[in-house]
Amino acid sequence: MTISWPDEIDAVLVNDLTCGLSYLTPAGGAVVCAVAPIGMRDRELGTVGFTTSLGFGRKLERIERDPKVALAFHAREHGIGDTSNQRYVLVQGDARFDARPNPQMMERLGAQAAAYTGPPRRGPFWDRWLSAYYADRVLVTIEVTRIISWPSLDAAGTPEVFGAPLPDERARPQKAPTNGTAPRVDVAKAATKAATLPHRLLAYRQSDGYPAVVPVQVAASGPDGVRLTGASGLPEGGRRAGLLAHSFRAQAIGLECSQYTGWLEVDGGGAVYAPHTASGFKIPPNKTIMLLANGLLARRGLAKARKEGRAGVSGESR
Template sequence: MAVTWPDEVDEVLRGDLTCAVAYVTPAGGAVVSAVSPIGLRDRTAGTVGFTTSLGFGRKLERMKRDPRVALAYHAREHGIGDLGNPRFVLVQGTASFDPTPDQDALDRIGDQSVPYLGRPRRGVFWDRWLHAYYADRVLVTVMVERIVVWPDLDAAGTPEIFGAASPSVEPEPQRPPAKGAGARVDVAKTAARVAELPHRLLAYRQADGYPAVVPVQVAGSSDRRAHAGGGIVMTVPAGVPQGGRRAGLLAHAYRPQLIGLESRQCTGWLEVSGTAAVYAPHTAAGFKAPPNKTILLLANGFLARRGLARARKTGRAEAVR
């Protein structure tokens, strides 16, 4: 039976401009990144959705291998819903996608995105430049397994659950990576970049195999590069599993219609004791886009074309298809 949800949750799913999507990795970790869900959801069918591009195909490849995903609706600003709705909404489910959508499907995605992202640029130049970005869009549909709703955006208090019950046990601590659990990038610099962004989200794998995403607070760093025990010092919500495990970290900021973005994305090792945590980043990447639509579209077109070319060269595009 399809999972359904009440109006106040539907308002969040309908209105948020961005959400965080997490998927699991073969090593048992999780990766989390920001996407625009553009209000894609169907209460009757029990599904939610978002779009991506074949040019950014690694997440699709990972979802094809293990389709269990999570979407965290964690911010109201610049959306089209009720800005006063304080709920943090975590949707967990199974992802599927059509890597070769027809033109009608692409047109529907374009029409759906207008209230959130504005009307697309058209013309001879833009149609050619943004072909990889628009024409290679992929609609990801998530069949909802459960929805966990906290009463506030800090994910504090007792959550309400719709659909399957959450796992009754927390996952066992994981074995440290063969290369060691310590930080592999500059901890102080990474911590500073993460702390200055307003939205910070942590992703990890639950006992049932689904990823979970929660908001975190950053207090600073405990050491510098490659020192055992050093990392980003954080406070996590109650309920995050104790001990050590692989985890993903996302920090980001955005403006209306996503014109003006900044994002930092990490993978690494998490150690939790109570609600205190230390995160040792193993990889760190990010970007900052100026609040100028023309520059943003030029960059989107370039990145999508380059990513699609790489996906075709490495065979990733065909693997996803």
């Protein structure tokens, strides 16, 4: 059933420059990364969207395998609307994509993106250099199942729910990984990096199969992992979870991201996150450097996607 949402929610979906995408792993965990929604939504159809790169094959493969995803609208800075609306908005739904999108559609999206990322660079060099970037883009559309909205960006207070009711049952603890739950990367380094960046999101699989994404703060670290606070409503017990810490500037310039997968343990004493894998990047706050990097990464990603046969496979056929 198509759901609708009020104007104050729609204003958030239109405004935000970036949001956190969470998708599920085959082992029952959740990954969270930053994407650009650029205001893509249709209230009549009950859909929300974002674009990503064909080069991120694992992300697309996992979305195709299990289309349940979530988008966390968690940061108002550098958007295009009224930043006084400080609601934290979580969109949950089922994603679909087409790895061979209509060129006219992508051109329209490029024009729409200009309001968020600035006008595109033009000229013989930039047209050639960025052609792979635009050819590499994939539109992902999410058929919205529910929207959960809290009155503040820290997700405190009582949420409003639009669409399907929240599941009655809390997520049950998961079986521990074969290799154990202890940290596998430098905990102190991960805690310092996550605490330094202004935005942090924690994701896990809730009982109805959709990812839940909550904002968190770093309190401390120790041999057992990173101690997190502010994660209201986390289910007790242990489970696989993803953690994202990131920052961005106007027009998505100066991106910095640290992304983790690991094990989350919640009890009466709080939440401890043991990171198992770590990845990330940092791009200098210079638009020319960013565009050069985008073009280079897109060329590599597009070549990889074509080599692996992903550039000609449509997610509509799953």
